Each structure stands twice: as structure tokens, then as C-alpha cells.
Amino acid sequence: MTFIPLFTTFLAFILISLSMKRHFRQLYPMRKIPSLQHLFLFRLFGYLVLFLSIFLFISIQGLGLGLVSFFGVLTLTVLIQVLLFSYRPKWIIVISSVFVFLSIYIFIVSHVVVLHCDNKSCIGV
Amino acid sequence: MSFVSILVEAGEVILITPGQGRFRQSMLWLHTWTGIVFAIVLYFIFITGSIGYFQNEITYWMEPETPLNDKSVEQKDLLNVAEQRLKQVAADSTEWWVDFPIGRQYSLMISWLENSINQDGSNEEIWHEEILDYDTGKPVNVRDTGGGATLYAMHYSLHYLPNIVAYWLVSFCSMFMFVGLITGIIIHKQIFKDFFTFRSAKKQHSWRDLHTVLSVLPLPFHLMMTYSGLLFFVTMSMPSIIGASYGFGDENLDRYYDDVYLEDIVQQDAAGIKATSIDFSDIFSDITKHIGSNNIDYIGIENRGDINAYIEVSKSGYDGLSDSETYIFHGVTGQFQSVVVSNESTSMAKAFYDTLFVLHEGKFSDYSVRWLYFISGLMGAGMIASGMILWATKRRERSNKKGISHQGLINVERLNIGIIVGLPTSIAIYFWLNRLLPKNFEARSDWEINGLFFTWSLLLVYPFLASFKYNTKQIWTHQLMVASLVYGLLPLINYFTTNVHLGITLSNGHWVLAGFDLFMLLCSFVFGLCAVKLSNSPPVVATYNSAIKLNKHEKPLNKIVSKA
Numbered sequence: 001m002t003f004i005p006l007f008t009t010f011l012a013f014i015l016i017s018l019s020m021k022r023h024f025r026q027l028y029p030m031r032k033i034p035s036l037q038h039l040f041l042f043r044l045f046g047y048l049v050l051f052l053s054i055f056l057f058i059s060i061q062g063l064g065l066g067l068v069s070f071f072g073v074l075t076l077t078v079l080i081q082v083l084l085f086s087y088r089p090k091w092i093i094v095i096s097s098v099f100v101f102l103s104i105y106i107f108i109v110s111h112v113v114v115l116h117c118d119n120k121s122c123i124g125v
Numbered sequence: 126m127s128f129v130s131i132l133v134e135a136g137e138v139i140l141i142t143p144g145q146g147r148f149r150q151s152m153l154w155l156h157t158w159t160g161i162v163f164a165i166v167l168y169f170i171f172i173t174g175s176i177g178y179f180q181n182e183i184t185y186w187m188e189p190e191t192p193l194n195d196k197s198v199e200q201k202d203l204l205n206v207a208e209q210r211l212k213q214v215a216a217d218s219t220e221w222w223v224d225f226p227i228g229r230q231y232s233l234m235i236s237w238l239e240n241s242i243n244q245d246g247s248n249e250e251i252w253h254e255e256i257l258d259y260d261t262g263k264p265v266n267v268r269d270t271g272g273g274a275t276l277y278a279m280h281y282s283l284h285y286l287p288n289i290v291a292y293w294l295v296s297f298c299s300m301f302m303f304v305g306l307i308t309g310i311i312i313h314k315q316i317f318k319d320f321f322t323f324r325s326a327k328k329q330h331s332w333r334d335l336h337t338v339l340s341v342l343p344l345p346f347h348l349m350m351t352y353s354g355l356l357f358f359v360t361m362s363m364p365s366i367i368g369a370s371y372g373f374g375d376e377n378l379d380r381y382y383d384d385v386y387l388e389d390i391v392q393q394d395a396a397g398i399k400a401t402s403i404d405f406s407d408i409f410s411d412i413t414k415h416i417g418s419n420n421i422d423y424i425g426i427e428n429r430g431d432i433n434a435y436i437e438v439s440k441s442g443y444d445g446l447s448d449s450e451t452y453i454f455h456g457v458t459g460q461f462q463s464v465v466v467s468n469e470s471t472s473m474a475k476a477f478y479d480t481l482f483v484l485h486e487g488k489f490s491d492y493s494v495r496w497l498y499f500i501s502g503l504m505g506a507g508m509i510a511s512g513m514i515l516w517a518t519k520r521r522e523r524s525n526k527k528g529i530s531h532q533g534l535i536n537v538e539r540l541n542i543g544i545i546v547g548l549p550t551s552i553a554i555y556f557w558l559n560r561l562l563p564k565n566f567e568a569r570s571d572w573e574i575n576g577l578f579f580t581w582s583l584l585l586v587y588p589f590l591a592s593f594k595y596n597t598k599q600i601w602t603h604q605l606m607v608a609s610l611v612y613g614l615l616p617l618i619n620y621f622t623t624n625v626h627l628g629i630t631l632s633n634g635h636w637v638l639a640g641f642d643l644f645m646l647l648c649s650f651v652f653g654l655c656a657v658k659l660s661n662s663p664p665v666v667a668t669y670n671s672a673i674k675l676n677k678h679e680k681p682l683n684k685i686v687s688k689a
Binding site: 013016017020023059064065068069071073074075076078079081082085 | 504
């Protein structure tokens, strides 16, 4: 559960980078660069997911700690992305897909576990 | 006519958006020159500051005699052990304190105040501290070391200088750090377009891209740190603000502090009437009712032996961004008296200051956020280092084209090596000395630090001497290899000199101590990787030849030609 905001921040920045022609070409070299409208949509969604990740950080850790963690995680994830873009751009799509999958999976599992854990003792999430 | 043209020029400068024209160029000049001039102090500040986030852990590693005790011991038993010892050695003392091994404290420590009368009748107060082994209840003789705290203190009070001088120097340099940040933002035209850009292959742009990445990515961190760092010194660097309302001088400053800082704990003076103080263990169950079990950070009694004795119990953890509550109990009856929530703000200004203070020091942070702070700090140090290298690289390229190079550039190139690689190496030597200096050597904590600075001075001088035989790239490789060696051998030295080496700490799950050794190995690997990559990189274009190649009509200038 604590990793979901981290994954979300990563995905947000990938979406924002997809809205830039230079980086779209790095991530999807075989495709045609989408039109300006589509690029704008990428950027819009990127920022929306970024705000979602801020919201997740704050809702899990509280306002003060959440903002601090957000900025710290932002630094770290974008650093990793910068390095990936320079040296291993092909890994980025794979890692992003894995993160999307993991986020959904962890979310479902943690909530399903909570649903089943009424009176019986259950593992903490 | 000329007056109109002056107006037009002025208008141009004012109205043209920042990012174009002369404004941007002058900001670039400011950024470049304040950057390189203050780089050494700022690099030092960033490195020691980043280290400071783990000062408790570093001190723990540097005091290997600290018992590796079982973490699951109940605080009730720890309190019993501590109290037994205190009764043994400090029966007459007026103040007792017990620090529990909770959170980022790694030992059970007792301290007490000894009041003695000097020969001339004056009162002297001596503080005693002991780290206890909670299996035997006996004190452990821990080696005298500066630990991580000394490294951290150098972050704001440098070393060897009187405190005030150091504070002024650090404050002054922080101001230029702030100037560097703001000018850096102004001159960075494509801050969003180039957000993810790092052109590793292109020689000309690589150092600039690295410098940009390391500045932009942790930008919130840098801005917050620099601004809050400046604020720490504000009562010293801007005394007129307080002076205008309270007057100048120490007495008036004290009045100001009295007004701003609420007295946290109600200070009761000793009444002079003797009364037996209650034991900590007697009120332990009462404490547990208030703060839960195994939650005590520290417990202490003041005015012990007097009727006005009071016991302070601090709850572990943080309440938002400030310290958690302190509970006061009566020292004779054991009755619960009050709760004090520390750091209550008297005003908006103080709340603002407190928030920045807590953010700068990251006191509230557990391990994960602490690592984020640490990494951001190292990125800041990297920002300064890459800036220094960028400064030298750009000017080297220009001077290669022109065929001459200034002594100033040569000096900076050589100093860069000693500063950027030399400082981490000397810090590793500090850790070496902690293990190698004899335990009973009296001034060992002083000489650990002297060793750090002595090594650093050697490493600063080495490039100048070695440049008679080697070129700059080779000297970089030398120092990087030395750094790699010094860090890599540290766990080995740990193995031979103590019994808290990796073999034991890894197998017993003492992650803090193991983490230190593992991080040393990581540093060694990184330096080694840099050294190998640098030595394998294509040789620098033969600048010696191009440097002396002059056009036919040019006379050889009487300037120093670099061999780099």
C-alpha cells in the first residue's frame, strides 16, 4: 500500500514525458508522433495523475509528512527516469506496465483482505 | 537624444522578460562566478549536512563497544537496570536521566548531575554519562569519539574556527548559494522541456545536463534547505531587526528569546526541604496508562531529594512535525501533574520559522524519508561538484581553441580533484582512524578530526605535485582509485579491529551497523566505477600540441601552457 503513491508518481512523469516529442520517440520509436491534441491529452493526464499521487501521499501520511515524502520521492523517481531515458529507454515501458499492474493488484489485494478480515486475525497490510 | 536612448535601453532591460538579452547574460555571469568562488565551502556544507541525517547511526558505528543487546527487552526491565545503577553511583545526585534504546537511539544511557564544591567555595556541576549493558547492568567503556555529531557540527560551525567566524562564513556562503539557485532558475530556459534530458554521449553538453538534472530534480529540497539554512543565522546576520525593538546586546537578545520561546517545562526550583524521591519503577504502570507500553523516549527527575522534585517522561515519536508530549509527575508522591506539548508556537512568524527548522533538520523523519533527504543532499553536493567541473571544462575548451591557458584555470582544475574526491576520502580516513587509534589515547576524538583535515590537505596538494608527471585525467583516476580503496578496506579494518563487523552484524540482523559497512562498500564501488570508466574513456584531444600551435604571424605569448 505504501508503494502505490511511489508508482503513481513514476507513472505521472512518464505520461508527462510522453507528451514531449523527443521522449515519445525514445519510448515508442516505431510509432508516428501523435498530433498536438493527443500530446496535450498526455500532458493533461500526466498532471492529473501527479495530483492524484500528491493526494495519495497526503491521505496516507498526513499533510505535512505527505508533502515532504512527495517531494523526496519526486526527486528520486525522476532521477531514476532520467538515467533510464539516457541509458535504457526500452526498460521504461516495461517498468511502467509493471507498476500499473502492481498498483492495481496491491490495491485490490489490500482491500479484499480488509473485507475478509472482520473478526479473524489477519496479517496487517 | 541620448537621454531618450538611455531611457529606451533602461526600458529594454526592465521590460524584456527574464530569459532574454542582457538580464539573462548577467544572471549567467553571476551564477558562474558566485558558483565557482564559493563551491568549496558549499560542497563541504552539503556533504557534511547529508552525513548529518545519519549522525546517530554513524555514532553508533563509531562506538563499537555499545552493547548489541536484545531489542525485545521490555522498557520496565530496562528501567530497573538503569535505576539500580543510578542508585549505585548517583545516590546523592539532584538530577537523573535515563535514555531508552528506542527509535534512533541505540543504547541505554544514564546520566546524572554531580554537584561539588570547589576549593574556593564555588559550586561546580559535573555531568556524568554511562552506557549500560542491560544484561549485566554494568557500564560499558565506550571509546571517546566525535562520532557523527562532530561531522554534522562541521556543517554549520566548520572546524578550527571560532564559532562566530564560522557562522558568518557559512551564512555568507549560504546567501550566495541562494543567489546561485535563483540565477540558475532564471538562466535555465527550458526548465520543463529539458526536464528529463541527460545527454550522456555528447561531451559538450553532458556536464551541463548533469548539473541541470542534479539541480532541477531536487529543486524544492535545495530551495527549502538554503532558505531555512539562512534563517537559522538570522538573529546573527540581521541583528537590527531585534535591535530596533529590544535594543542591541546580549541582555536584550535574551529578553527577546524569553518572549518568543514559551517555557516548555514548568521549572520549579528546589525548595530546600528534603524529601525522599519516588522511584521511577513505582510510577511505571502509571506512565504506561498515559503513553502506552514501551513508548518512553527518556525519563528524568529534577530536584531529586527535594520536596519540589518532578519527573519528566517524554513520549517517543512525533506529533505532526514537532516533538511528542512530555508528561510531568510529582517527584515525591508520584502523582501525574500535567502534559506539555512542546514547540507550541506563540506567533505566525515563529510557526513559520519552526516549520522550516523542522523541515531542514528532518527530525520527524523515519528511515525512509531520511534516506530521501540523504539522497537529495548528495544530489546537491553533486550539483556543486558538476558545476565546478563544468566551469573548468568550458574554460578548458575555450582556452584550447585559443591556444593559451591561464594559471587560474589550471589551479581550479587541480583544486577540483582535491575538493570533489578528496573530501569523501578524508571522511573515510576519519572512520579509519576511529578504528585504528588506540582506545585509551586521550585526545583521540581530536585526532580523528585532525586526521580528516590533514588527509584532505594532502589530497588538495597532491594534484599540484603530480601534475609534473601526470595529466589531469590521470590525477582524477588516481584520486578516485584511492577513494575506492579507502572505502573498500574499511569493512575489512572493521573485521580486524572489532567484533561488530559484517560477518556478525549481517547474520544477527543488526541492520544499522551492517548498513554502514554496506554503504561503505557501495561508495567504494561507485568511486571504482568512476575511476575505471574515466581511465577507459578516449584520451583528451592532444591539447599540448594544439595549445602551442600558433598562427604564423603570432608571436609566442608569454603565458603558461597547460599540459593537461
